Amino acid sequence: MLSEIACRCEAANCSRKLTDGDCMLVFRTEGGERRAYECACGHVTVTVAAPSE
Numbered sequence: 870m871l872s873e874i875a876c877r878c879e880a881a882n883c884s885r886k887l888t889d890g891d892c893m894l895v896f897r898t899e900g901g902e903r904r905a906y907e908c909a910c911g912h913v914t915v916t917v918a919a920p921s922e
């Protein structure tokens with residue numbers, strides 16, 4: 870089961886909705902899965918998804 874995480878660009882003058890297509894990097898740490906999204910404006914937003922347990 871996939872969990873869709875709605876996230877938006879963190880740039881102050883943006884707020885574009887980021888989609889899976891913008892995800893350019895996924896990595897895991899002890900804190901969970903992190904995803905880096907590159908917005909069309911050039912800003913990179915990193916999200917953290919807690920383990921689904």
Ligand SMILES: [Zn+2]
Pocket residue numbers: 878879880883884885908909910911912
């Ligand atoms: Zn942006």
